Amino acid sequence: MKAGILIIGDEILNGTTLDSNSNFIAHNCVMSGISIKMILTVSDSYAAINEGLNVIKDGVDVVFITGGLGPTKDDITMKALSDFFGQKLVFNEEVFEKIKAYFEKRGNAQVKLNEKLAFLPERCELLTNEKGTAQGMWFEEQGKVFVSMPGVPYEMKHMFVNYVLPKLQGRFKLPQILNKYIMTVGIGESAIAERIEDIENALPPYISLAYLPSPGRVKLRLTSLIESCLDEIVAFQQQIAERLSKYVFALDENKSIEQVVGEILLANNATISTAESCTGGLIAHKITSIAGSSAYYMGSVISYSNDVKIQELHVSKKTLENHGAVSEQTVEAMVKGLLKKMQTTYGIAVSGVAGPGGGRPGKPVGTVWIAVGSADKIVTRKYQLTPHRMLNIEITAMLALNLLRRFVSNNIESKGYSNMVEG
């Protein structure tokens, strides 16, 4: 089954707003067995919407339309849609009452401005908008389905997931697509491909494997259209996860590494603190982005300067002089000082050359040392990352959280080094 996406919005065309709606719709469609033929963005004008509808409808079964609805600009889109389908706009009493109730509840007197939102094409099914006042509309015309949704992302997403997708699944008997994930941190695409070559070669033609990389992470997705192969696809997922073992932090595509770490700490009734140099607080920020993290996260020392490393973490001057701030000895001392100070079950310490300046022979930009420790054990790792400051900061934070995950799970050796990703 094929679909087209029509985005209506001057704010996209003039570069003010980045369109994320089409990505959300496309991702969810593909996951449901609907392939996207085209994405088209047009202006908020009558002529542009009409032209857009004519272009996008060719060769597809469904057209998703977002944007152009709302009190200040719905007139044009409503008129363009109803004319395109040869329908009249009629006043809908029930919708008007809902809009009135919505604004009265908010003590807001904008009812008058929003009254026109109750004029709707005469033949369309309305889709509930739980997050705003613009109605979604479902048309079946010219042998195709047209779905019009508001452009505000959180309104559209809620409507799409809760009303549009279920209705499409009922209407078109979509294939059940099986997707299973392996979420990895700290290993690149080609290193993964090498390690699982035999497993990948053994995949039957009805199970496909996709590599979906982002900085520091690779998401692996096993997909099949054959519902009955669930056991088989799960077995391959397990096999890949076991092979990549220490790099795998989750089998759920919606889990972040900081979420997984939080769950493990909670389950172990353990606490964590961090001592950060080159990441400058990003590890703490990631940990505390999780609601409820105050149950296991106590605090951090961000020791950007050597003075703070010495005074707050009791790294000795001698260690800094002999080995430098970016060294195994320094991160070991940092994590020891941190644990003593914060009295947490576990501690993370990082120090590195984020760049663009600060590189030296033997310690170029991208050199990073990480230590993770508890009262009775410390592990350290050295990484050689990229020439890019923000990438180095981001990847280091993720590598540190993954080391902690492995440390808590007792799945780690004390020392290690890797050229790009941990070996």
Next chain:
Amino acid sequence: MKAGILIIGDEILNGTTLDSNSNFIAHNCVMSGISIKMILTVSDSYAAINEGLNVIKDGVDVVFITGGLGPTKDDITMKALSDFFGQKLVFNEEVFEKIKAYFEKRGNAQVKLNEKLAFLPERCELLTNEKGTAQGMWFEEQGKVFVSMPGVPYEMKHMFVNYVLPKLQGRFKLPQILNKYIMTVGIGESAIAERIEDIENALPPYISLAYLPSPGRVKLRLTSLIESCLDEIVAFQQQIAERLSKYVFALDENKSIEQVVGEILLANNATISTAESCTGGLIAHKITSIAGSSAYYMGSVISYSNDVKIQELHVSKKTLENHGAVSEQTVEAMVKGLLKKMQTTYGIAVSGVAGPGGGRPGKPVGTVWIAVGSADKIVTRKYQLTPHRMLNIEITAMLALNLLRRFVSNNIESKGYSNMVEG
């Protein structure tokens, strides 16, 4: 002048990759006086590219094409482009030598795979790709300009800014567009509109004002197509900046608040440290995202738990018991303890209820206290922000950096409170 953007890429249509290229091109075009009629995304197939070219070329002077170039998939795009223009593909010796040199320099043996990148349409002007091996191409056919660029964002962006835009400006005598900015933090759109209503009403018809909001910030843009009104537009920029005074952190659209703060600290030969509770390290992360920040940023105490506030920042138990962790007294004590510990010129302390849990009567989710201080002065502010955790964390970090900016510039009163944005 009108343009269309054609994005070629299965990875966009299947929702794996969010297209940011079209937003970059649209923004830069609009800033240069080129309006975008349509953005169209099509598949990597011959038929789809051909259909896309036919749709996008209607009613425009220029077509920007990105994607579909590169060693693994250029064949189809090259063939589709050359067929569309009725051209042959010919081997380009010079380009081949460049590609060979590129890979030899990197010690990479992929020359064979990349050889086909040297087969190019016979009549097109090549555009230098300083960041990769796929050539950009400039066609003038059917009375229009077609520009084909690689899909990798940093290759495309570099080519667009350095080669495509200057060439377009020469070719089409584009209008000089004047844009002047006022960058604000800590005040919402409607509050700005109220305060500058008289200035906005006084704008002549050839100068327009746009409000471009993002979380915690509003960017104001004054635009004119009349080159000779530079003095006039600058006068309005000054007038608005003066009116909004304390909320304005820059007049340059590319400046972030953390950059501005860094420049001021450097200029004053001053240093900074932070004591963060609800922001969990985000202020430190923002400060250290700036290259060279080690010159003025020393370190932070992230005191998420009360124990860390007491032990590391010497907030008294009594203060916490009597006033709570989210209080003026606590952030004052935090900044005092911080300055004593870190010995920096300035200090920032924040404590708030980020949510979703932790709200209480009188201190609902979104309640935030910020203190900024030096050896002889402390200022505090209370804010009531949003119900959303990540928004509260992000906005608090920006408000804190803006308070610091004002503190250093001595443009601040000691105490204040605002319902949503600082009054």
